[in-house]
Amino acid sequence: MPSKPVLSDADKKAIRKRLGELCEECWIAHGYKKTSIKNLCDNAGISIGTFYTLYPTKEDLFSETIERIEKRLTEKVLAINRSSQTKEGFAQSMKELFREYDSKPFLYNVNTPDFQSFVTKLPEETIQKIKFDSFEFFKQAVQAADLTLKIEPSQAYGILSALLSTINAKETLAVTCDYFAVFDRMADILVSSIFE
Structure with missing residues (x-):
């Protein structure tokens, strides 16, 4: 079984930045309730598991x-x-x-x-x-x-x-x-x- 790729600090910072930008855009366009983690992850090009390694x-x-x-x-x-x-x-x-x-x-x-x-x-x-x-x-x-x-x-x-x-x-x-x-x-x- 292959091991999960480990994110570098630079990768984490870049992903957090991108998720923050997407969160702001979605919050304005759709509101909190209609903004899903799945949609944010899809738009950021990351897995939901990666999201949860960055945000509980x-x-x-x-x-x-x-x-x-x-x-x-x-x-x-x-x-x-x-x-x-x-x-x-x-x-x-x-x-x-x-x-x-x-x-x-x-x-x-x-x-x-x-x-x-x-x-x-x-x-x-x-x-x-x-x-x-x-x-x-x-x-x-x-x-x-x-x-x-x-x-x-x-x-x-x-x-x-x-x-x-x-x-x-x-x-x-x-x-x-x-x-x-x-x-x-x-x-x-x-x-x-x-x-x-």
Whole structure:
């Protein structure tokens, strides 16, 4: 009986990267529940056994994927704020964040049955690990932009969080207008009003 091929660390890293990309694509297109391990493995060109040598469960892959997306998004926003330390730069980072939320609904709409079915299968320590501290992120973004707030940080955070929550009204807005244009205009006005 031939022995199983042993994956090198480089092979494991490449396969994990590919599975993460596929997981993100499938999560956006089909949701958590409709994304199967078999489909991910078929598209990655690996066996289901190989999957289980890398991830004990489907949820482990999804948790790693959401952490990677959050990290990538945080780095993108902070990079915009560092490179353009102006109110316009901060507004641009909000616009990028909004567009990312638009393309990945599971990042903001965590109350859907699909997302809840994912979360209910996670141990508490994993839930805490993937929980995004948006107020801390806001403070980092302000610091990266090197801007001074005119109002209390908690109030500024609340205003910008409310602005981002307009993503929930995109279907209603899209009937009569370009919801990106509406968001962009509101972002410009609000950012200008909360920073000196």
